[in-house]
């Protein structure tokens with residue numbers, strides 16, 4: 296579907312405004328309350344011994360948290376991304392960028408990232424493109440997006456429900472797995488695949504890994520609801536505005552995705568995001584086998600305010616995760632892989 300740059304700008308600005316409206320958060324629980332970490336009343340080590348250091352995509356980071364893909368390519372995005380980028384470097388987090396779609400057709404859009412990269416030394420970025428763009432542009436052009444950013448990986452986002460409620464009834468993902476496979480073959484950096492908040496099931500994870508995808512970020516339901524959000528942009532009383540409510544509990548929650556993947560021996564490849572609202576949620580993701588945890592909406596909330604607010608929000612997530620690890624008797628993120636520290640509850 297063709298959109299003008301004006302439509303694109305308006306859509307991206309609406310996305311930020313509406314993502315900050317609590318009405319676009321999923322109705323159903325993210326499922327984190329179904330998981331309880333086992334309290335360790337006597338951790339026989341100092342809190343200072345707990346560290347969050349991890350290796351992601353062969354780079355060293357000070358936290359398994361990463362900035363989940365958000366916005367780019369419009370009037371307000373530069374300041375927001377600069378706040379996110381500076382905060383990511385200050386905390387040594389990995390940062391995934393929002394869809395680079397605009398760069399495919401507007402050479403000037405590349406400048407946003409050039410400026411940010413020259414302003415913020417030491418930034419580690421992951422590119423992002425939607426599956427429909429991957430299907431409709433030559434693979435070499437998509438790989439140019441990685442080059443534009445100096446990225447260490449590229450996320451392909453899958454979003455059938457979002458596309459429908461964005462008003463794209465012609466959505467057609469025929470040949471998508473093949474296109475991802477081709478991207479993997481031609482890419483010099485790892486290819487990662489995510490949803491935007493409805494989950495990636497175990498069967499699809501297997502198919503993605505079978506074509507060489509390095510990481511699946513399950514991106515489950517429980518946080519920002521992109522069906523509802525897009526419907527709120529539609530004309531009141533229209534088919535799309537009137538029908539989205541039926542999808543308020545659509546998809547698998549982040550916890551359901553991770554539980555389904557248990558015992559599948561895929562964990563070195565699984566990341567989690569979607570509805571993560573505290574470092575305790577993150578600890579539960581790591582306990583269920585994820586290697587990294589992405590946060591979107593809470594960081595957008597902070598990044599529209601300031602760099603300081605974004606740094607503070609990241610520090611809160613890290614502190615909560617560290618505290619959860621201490622009270623679970625774990626010193627390192629890796630320890631989650633060797634010790635079962637959770638059980639399911641009926642909530």
Ligand SMILES: Cc1cc2nc3c(=O)[nH]c(=O)nc-3n(C[C@H](O)[C@H](O)[C@H](O)COP(=O)(O)O)c2cc1C
Pocket residue numbers: 310311314363364365366392393394423450451452489490491492514517518519568569570571589590591592593595
């Ligand atoms: C303002 C905003 C813009 C987003 N833009 C993108 C995008 O361009 N590409 C993408 O893959 N995901 C995008 N997302 C989805 C997030 O990466 C994430 O999968 C989803 O919001 C669920 O995480 P959350 O519950 O922490 O918000 C966006 C999210 C927000 C809040």
